[in-house]
Amino acid sequence: MRMLLIHSDYLEYEVRDKAIKNPEPINEEQRKGRLDEVLAVFASVEKVDEVNPDEVVEKALAEIKDVAGQVKAERVFVYPFAHLSSDLAKPDVALDVLRKLEERLKEEGFEVRRAPFGYYKAFRLSCKGHPLAELSRTVVPEG
Numbered sequence: 270m271r272m273l274l275i276h277s278d279y280l281e282y283e284v285r286d287k288a289i290k291n292p293e294p295i296n297e298e299q300r301k302g303r304l305d306e307v308l309a310v311f312a313s314v315e316k317v318d319e320v321n322p323d324e325v326v327e328k329a330l331a332e333i334k335d336v337a338g339q340v341k342a343e344r345v346f347v348y349p350f351a352h353l354s355s356d357l358a359k360p361d362v363a364l365d366v367l368r369k370l371e372e373r374l375k376e377e378g379f380e381v382r383r384a385p386f387g388y389y390k391a392f393r394l395s396c397k398g399h400p401l402a403e404l405s406r407t408v409v410p411e412g
C-alpha cells in the first residue's frame with residue numbers, strides 16, 4: 270500500500286459520479302464529509318497487498334500512528350486514492366483493507382472518517398506546510 274500523508278487544517282470532499290461499476294453503497298450523509306485539524310491519508314492499495322491484507326493493515330496502522338504522533342494529530346481521514354500506484358489491488362480487496370484500517374485506527378483512539386470508495390469526488394485540502402506536513406509511506410506484506 271502506498272500512502273501520501275498530509276497534515277491539514279481541513280480536508281473536505283463531495284461525492285460526484287461513480288468511478289467503478291460497483292462502488293461502495295453510501296447514504297445521503299456520506300455524500301459530503303469534512304474534518305478539521307486532520308492527518309489526511311491518501312491510500313492506494315496494491316496488488317502485492319492481496320498476499321496478506323491483514324498484515325498490510327497493521328503495517329499501515331503503525332506508520333500512520335508514527336506520523337500522527339510526530340505531528341500531534343488526533344484525527345485521521347482515510348481517503349481511497351488510486352493514483353499513487355500503477356499496480357492497484359482489485360476494488361473488493363482494496364475496500365476491505367481500507368475498512369479494516371479505519372476500524373483499527375478507531376480502536377487506537379483516533380477520530381476517523383473514511384471517504385467513500387469507488388466514486389469520483391471533489392475535495393479541498395489545506396496543507397499546514399510545516400516540515401512534516403507532507404510525507405509518504407509504502408508498506409508491503411512480508412508474505
Ligand SMILES: Nc1ncnc2c1ncn2[C@@H]1O[C@H](COS(=O)(=O)NC(=O)[C@@H](N)CO)[C@@H](O)[C@H]1O
Nearest residue numbers: 288312313314349350351357358363386387388
Ligand atoms: N486499489 C485501490 N486503492 C484505493 N482506491 C481504489 C483502488 N481501486 C479502486 N479504488 C477506488 O475506486 C476509484 C476508481 O478507481 S480507479 O482505479 O481510479 N478507476 C477505475 O477503477 C475505473 N475507472 C476503471 O479504470 C478510486 O477513486 C478509489 O475510490
